[in-house]
Amino acid sequence: MKIGYLYLGIAILAEVIATSALKYSEGFTKPLSSLVVALGYGVAFYFLSLVLKTVPMGVAYAIWSGVGIVLIAGIGWLWMKQPLDAPALLGIGLIVAGVAVIQLFSKSTAH
Template identity: 65%
Template sequence: MSYFYLAIAIVAEVIATSALKSAEGFTRLGPSAIVVAGYGVAFFCLSLTLRTLPVGIAYAIWSGVGIVLVAAIAWVLHGQKLDLPALIGLGLIIAGVLVVNLMSKSVAH
């Protein structure tokens, strides 16, 4: 269940972070509500994840996957440009998350 809660936390955080631009400094009610609700769900589910996964590992996965997904959404929805160094960096983040999950003995499988 830990990875299920972690997946929900990641999706909620990505939705909330992606809505930040549309919230325009919390001056627009709808996107602002999405931001607050999304972060609330994200932190609640992350706290459930921490019942069984170490905090450093859970946070590394949560933030790493979140960074890559937010960058992809910003590219698609907001036209953010991703040059070669940015793509390489995002690839390294993905590689790091995979190494932590597949090879580290710190992760309870």
């Protein structure tokens, strides 16, 4: 199961790179950024398919989406100067708490 979480980390990283490149692709009019988007999502979904061999789908998707949201929000704030107000930070905190609850207390994570 540990290899599944390594693959999940790779999938999340690839998805975050691809999502970040979406802004710079300008509606897929910039070839290099568009290529990064396509390759990033391809790698992300390939590794997610490997994850699902060992990690339950609901758990994998909760971690994938939760960590992805946190990372993308951080990238948007740090590099793209997109503000995060108190409600946004609270919501992100709740997402992190939800993923932590799944990992720490759910019997669904055992496969």
